Amino acid sequence: xxxxxxxxxxxxxxxxxxxxxxxxxxxxxxxxxxxxxxxxxxxxxxxxxxxxxxxxxxxxxxxxxxxxxxxxxxxxxxxxxxxxxxxxxxxxxxxxxxxxxxxxxxxxxxxxxxxxxxxxxxxxxxxxxxxxxxxxxxxxxxxxxxxxxxxxxxxxxxxxxxxxxxxxxxxxxxxxxxxxxxxxxxxxxxxxxxxxxxxxxxxxxxxxxxxxxxxxxxxxxxxxxxxxxxxxxxxxxxxxxxxxxxxxxxxxxxx
Ligand code: PEP
Numbered sequence: 515x516x517x518x519x520x521x522x523x524x525x526x527x528x529x530x531x532x533x534x535x536x537x538x539x540x541x542x543x544x545x546x547x548x549x550x551x552x553x554x555x556x557x558x559x560x561x562x563x564x565x566x567x568x569x570x571x572x573x574x575x576x577x578x579x580x581x582x583x584x585x586x587x588x589x590x591x592x593x594x595x596x597x598x599x600x601x602x603x604x605x606x607x608x609x610x611x612x613x614x615x616x617x618x619x620x621x622x623x624x625x626x627x628x629x630x631x632x633x634x635x636x637x638x639x640x641x642x643x644x645x646x647x648x649x650x651x652x653x654x655x656x657x658x659x660x661x662x663x664x665x666x667x668x669x670x671x672x673x674x675x676x677x678x679x680x681x682x683x684x685x686x687x688x689x690x691x692x693x694x695x696x697x698x699x700x701x702x703x704x705x706x707x708x709x710x711x712x713x714x715x716x717x718x719x720x721x722x723x724x725x726x727x728x729x730x731x732x733x734x735x736x737x738x739x740x741x742x743x744x745x746x747x748x749x750x751x752x753x754x755x756x757x758x759x760x761x762x763x764x765x766x767x768x769x
Pocket of ligand 1: 685689725727
């Protein structure tokens with residue numbers, strides 16, 4: 515059985531004081547849970563404190579992006595080594611907001627994934643279609659293109675430990691969630707694609723998260739789908755109550 519992951523993407527929210535408070539609240543709320551991989555991905559300035567507070571325990575820390583070079587004159591960027599140095603074990607790569615606002619492409623996603631894996635971080639690779647693409651019947655083509663582009667040139671040994679997050683862009687931050695059937699259909703296609711590209715065994719063990727307006731009221735139906743192995747949570751990860759609720763519901767389904 516694949517161990518579920520619930521990851522919080524805080525985006526550009528929470529200064530250091532707010533982050534410390536939220537981390538403390540989440541820690542208290544989930545201290546007894548060991549059957550869910552719990553991850554928080556705060557903004558860069560919060561990572562050092564979060565990393566220290568979560569150095570031991572059951573909550574992992576992730577960055578929201580990383581650059582592919584190790585160091586140098588790349589103003590505004592952050593390296594994999596820097597993320598590791600503050601306790602990160604994960605990094606979100608290719609989020610649709612990066613693709614939309616910051617020119618992220620399949621090629622740059624691929625380079626970031628390579629750097630993340632080589633540096634010892636587990637990449638959480640985001641893929642997903644826009645509303646326009648869905649309405650034009652292109653969902654499967656777009657998602658396939660994102661997955662193939664992200665993994666281009668990597669063999670199975672290299673990508674042993676990756677996480678894929680299917681995030682329909684039209685569902686992110688909009689309150690509109692994909693129905694469990696809509697999400698499952700794409701997740702199953704992604705798993706089949708991974709099976710075609712690599713081995714069935716590896717594909718069966720790889721975790722595929724759903725993201726897009728996940729909240730306490732819809733996590734259960736989503737998590738009951740065969741190929742949904744967890745959630746990448748934006749808005750609902752910013753308040754401890756809702757995030758803890760999502761984690762506990764997931765934990766209960768796997769008890
Ligand atoms: C996200 O940013 O990855 C996300 C899924 O956001 P939200 O949960 O707010 O839709």
